Amino acid sequence: MYNAKAYSAGSATSPLASTTIARRDPGEHDVQIDILFCGICHSDLHQIRGEWSSLPTVYPCVPGHEIVGRVTRVGSAVTRLEPGDLAAVGCLVDSDGTCPECRAGLEQFCPEATFTYNSPDKYLGNVTYGGYSESVVVNERFALRVPANLDLAGTAPLLCAGITTYSPMRRQGVTKGKKVGVVGLGGLGHMGVKFAHAFGAHVVVFTTSPHKKDDAFQLGADEAVVSRNADEMEKHAGSFDFILDTVSADHDIDAYVKLLGRDGNLTLVGAPDKPLSVSAFSLLLRRRSLSGSLIGGLAETQEMLDFCGAHQITSDVEVIPIQQVNEAYERLLRSDVKYRFSIDMASLESE
Numbered sequence: 001m002y003n004a005k006a007y008s009a010g011s012a013t014s015p016l017a018s019t020t021i022a023r024r025d026p027g028e029h030d031v032q033i034d035i036l037f038c039g040i041c042h043s044d045l046h047q048i049r050g051e052w053s054s055l056p057t058v059y060p061c062v063p064g065h066e067i068v069g070r071v072t073r074v075g076s077a078v079t080r081l082e083p084g085d086l087a088a089v090g091c092l093v094d095s096d097g098t099c100p101e102c103r104a105g106l107e108q109f110c111p112e113a114t115f116t117y118n119s120p121d122k123y124l125g126n127v128t129y130g131g132y133s134e135s136v137v138v139n140e141r142f143a144l145r146v147p148a149n150l151d152l153a154g155t156a157p158l159l160c161a162g163i164t165t166y167s168p169m170r171r172q173g174v175t176k177g178k179k180v181g182v183v184g185l186g187g188l189g190h191m192g193v194k195f196a197h198a199f200g201a202h203v204v205v206f207t208t209s210p211h212k213k214d215d216a217f218q219l220g221a222d223e224a225v226v227s228r229n230a231d232e233m234e235k236h237a238g239s240f241d242f243i244l245d246t247v248s249a250d251h252d253i254d255a256y257v258k259l260l261g262r263d264g265n266l267t268l269v270g271a272p273d274k275p276l277s278v279s280a281f282s283l284l285l286r287r288r289s290l291s292g293s294l295i296g297g298l299a300e301t302q303e304m305l306d307f308c309g310a311h312q313i314t315s316d317v318e319v320i321p322i323q324q325v326n327e328a329y330e331r332l333l334r335s336d337v338k339y340r341f342s343i344d345m346a347s348l349e350s351e
């Protein structure tokens with residue numbers, strides 16, 4: 001074991017503060033990564049404040065699952081990475097590798113999956129600690145390659161916000177000639193717009209704020225609709241192949257289902273607290289479908305990173321030192337960031 005600097009929350013009501021955590025020394029299949037940047041995901045905030053009854057938080061909690069860094073040590077059996085390589089870690093750090101989900105490349109659904117933080121740690125006991133830390137040790141299967149041409153601060157959020165939006169679009173066949181809607185223009189939504197545009201689709205952004213229209217166009221949208229304007233919504237009735245709904249606040253999804261054409265699909269990636277209401281007729285009439293999606297497996301996450309390298313796609317980020325993380329959370333709650341915070345982990349050195 002060795003000690004690593006980190007930021008943790010001691011309870012649901014305490015701010016994140018500097019601490020020291022134990023990391024395991026790399027075993028034969030492990031890589032140790034010095035963390036350069038870690039994105040701030042909305043999940044981090046929910047988790048440290050204990051807001052998910054189905055995923056109780058174990059304190060102290062070190063969040064962070066959008067990790068980019070450089071490999072410093074590797075175990076004797078590691079073949080895919082060597083010291084000096086860039087590497088990325090997303091929401092998962094382990095799985096059994098043998099169950100049907102793992103064999104299908106869908107490690108995120110493995111019943112034995114270990115998530116990057118607040119998940120039972122089978123090596124050290126207690127729970128896993130995330131990326132708000134100077135280093136992390138993972139099995140090499142969970143360390144992804146980072147294209148050398150990408151800005152690293154903007155690459156970190158690809159590991160959660162990126163794959164969360166990329167995966168359902170691939171699954172639903174978003175490509176040139178398709179009409180795609182993206183609901184919400186935050187950390188997830190802005191990545192959805194970038195990917196849909198890069199896939200060649202006609203992209204329509206739905207926003208509640210008219211002032212976000214210009215931002216939508218800059219990100220690659222072809223049209224922007226103010227969702228509170230019934231006339232604007234009506235113009236698009238029955239016309240979409242796919243809609244990605246990124247909103248985590250309570251909202252009327254039936255209004256969006258009605259915008260789908262025959263066999264159109266709406267996929268939810270946001271997670272509102274309360275059950276959503278959908279009219280059965282909205283689904284029946286044009287054989288529409290409603291889905292959810294959760295990050296992506298390892299192979300697809302690597303595919304997404306490679307796609308981003310080939311198309312120069314990164315998240316739009318505001319880089320902050322770790323000392324500003326609590327303030328950043330308050331701003332996140334007000335949607336006051338374009339579009340993701342990325343923590344420069346060099347700032348941990350002074351702690």
Ligand SMILES: [Zn+2]
Pocket residue numbers: 041042043044065160161
């Ligand atoms: Zn996340």
Ligand SMILES: [Zn+2]
Pocket residue numbers: 095096097098099100101102103107110111112113
């Ligand atoms: Zn498995």
